[in-house]
Amino acid sequence: MEPHVGKGSFDHWPYLIHNSLETFCVGTFGIDAIDDKEFLQKYMDAVHEIVNMAMNRTIQFWTHNDFIYRLTGLKKKEDELVKIIHTMADVILQKKKAAMTNEVSNINSDFDTTETKYKPFLDHILELSKNGALTDKQIREELNTIIITGYETVASQLTFTLLQLGAYPEVQEKLYKELLQVLGPDRDVGKNDVNKLVYTNAVIMESLRTLISIPLMLRCVDKDVKLKNYTMHAGNYCIIFPLACDYDQSWGAHTDQFCPEKWLEGDFKDNKEFAAFGLGKRNCIGKTYAIVSMKVALAHLLRRYRVKADISKLKMKYEFVMRPISGHEISIEKRT
Template identity: 40%
Template sequence: MLAVALFFIACAAYWWWRHKNVKATEPPDLPGGWPIVGHLPRLLTDSCTLWNLLSNDVHQEISGLGGVARVTIGPRTVYLITDPEDSLTVAASCMEKDPYYNFAKPWLGHGLVTAKYEIWKNHRKLLNPAFSQILLDTFMGVFNSQSRKLVNYLENEGEKCYFDHSIHIRHNALETICMTALGVDFTDSNLNSKYVQALELVLKTLIERFLKFWLHSNKTFAWSNLKKKQDSCLSILHNVSNTVLQKRKFQINQNMNADKKGIPGTKFKPFIDLLLELSYKKEVFSDKEIRDHVDTILVAGHDTTANVLTFTMTLLGSYPEVQEKVFAEIQEVLGGNRDVKKEHLTRLVYLEAVLKESMRFFTIVPVIARRLKEDIKLKNCTLSANMTCITFLFGIHKHPIWGEDVNEFKPERWLAPDCPKAFAAFGLGKRNCIGKTYAMMSMKTTLAHVVRRFRIKADHTKMRVQAGAMLKAVAGHHVSIEKRT
């Protein structure tokens, strides 16, 4: 009993000492912190309540403190930023991911999302050509055929009854990333479903570990049930990436034997072929690194676009006048039932505004985190080296610079000459999303096909959203469709 009392007294004394020694240039503390546990009691809740808390109260409190604040989770203090200008300063000065991303290393290893800066800067340079416009244009055929397939699946749901469109979209997006960047046909619906389920669980384990600070250490985590759960999901996810790799290697070997030309294609090769070529010819990537990159592209290349499409269709269903404007534009640019061509995409200006507004309204990668290598001077304070800085991308999108209608869904704002240049959905600075052009091209193609065929109905005000590495709709996002005549 005495030992427990002494432990708590020591913790309280340490907490008091740490707070007394905070530099005057540091950002202010978020209100509501407790001795020893800090803000943890506020944050330790289910993921839907957490999202409501972060996107409303916490966001407003940080804004009231000037857009930067300190939050304490048990023994760790981290910075939270919502100010657009300060967020850019941090992104430009620091490209090292925070150790929090290490939680995903057993899954994604040294893939681009989780790699340490030293590895990342070489790999990103080598892999950038796999996302060049010239190569992405060659994917338009797959984007169209996959969109037509999705339309048929939606049609099978029948008219006028509400259903969960996210399931079809997710499976379709997973197939699409496999058929494009990863060069394999992945229509094995059993493996596809297992992947989607395991992914859902792994993303949940990551957020649970983040909130339970006693599981941050690999040693305590190793003994937890959460680790057991994570391991069984990871074996499914890795089985899929290994299958994809084996399939592609087999195809390449067959091509090599047939025409002795090596990996097919021109200078610009799809992601997986570029990886394999660099590892065969220049021995740049180890087998493990290749798998890490494939795992990363598998998840980043489909779960993101699937979520944005889910939210966007729900929003279109909730705003019929916006939907009719999108339809009118599609009719004007495409007419009839033609495939979308690359030259059509630039002309779908209003559709692009709708997608950007949807990503502003529901920022599906809600936060990013950096480890600060050096002190960083911001407008009103200085962040200290060796600390964690979490940027609320959704907070940037809800900043007062967007105007009084910040909380309204208004695609027209993107067409106004004075629209703020603070779009952060694809991240900030040089370590931003490598797949942003791929994403916009595939999402525009999908929506063009869907809106051309159906009139969507939905009510986004009923939607329940959960926080996590990725923002997801968990209820109230269902839509109904009616075939256009």
């Protein structure tokens, strides 16, 4: 983002989405970031397009018929996109297996020798495959799931968080002071630092409450649920809207305001209904990763730059994740 310093507003989304995917490669899979930028862009475009196709097919009931779906050419297009997505998983597996064969770790696993040794998600998956618990096809499916559902959601939430910090300079300065107190001006974030970033965590939680990247969740009702004026019967599906729940007055007064302090000592601190990552058995497997990843990104960005933004004209579109389509630019200034 350095070329944009002092040069007015710009779209920060492309920087965050690339960083999020590369971070996934290093932190979740334990491999070096993939150097082929053209392929990475092709992969991200394929994910974006196939998710939209799946959503459109859900709405356009006539395409539910496989014959019509093939006749329209959509099936052929889907197969091409799936091939690109599978290629990404294959590239990751090849890089990881090569590193393991050569007994070379592509990342520094010993961030702090006094703490638990870091083991990437992919290492656990490959260990399971040795015992026959997972086939190569299942491994690839697990990789596709964790990538597709992970990197874009984190980037989207960071996009919204930076917008809100830019629009609320007093909140940004409080966060900046905490970062300096815990980390100093330029030190990297260690594992022991994560839980010390209390106000940073409150900012992220408040961003998730007010501008969430996943605005709805689909669930199957496993037993009859009686509501005030309706009964949801077992075997049916329901849609949960976390954003609507999070603005409910049961949270307390002024739910429409961006106020991280309420996560520290106010109405939101112990609320058990917060559903940004889902609730119950089907809650998000990547919750901890997402929060830590956002803390690290904010720590590096906000110690280097002061962010400004105007969210009064923000417009968004739902495409599996909430994506800003206008009014989401930020400007940055170098901190001295």
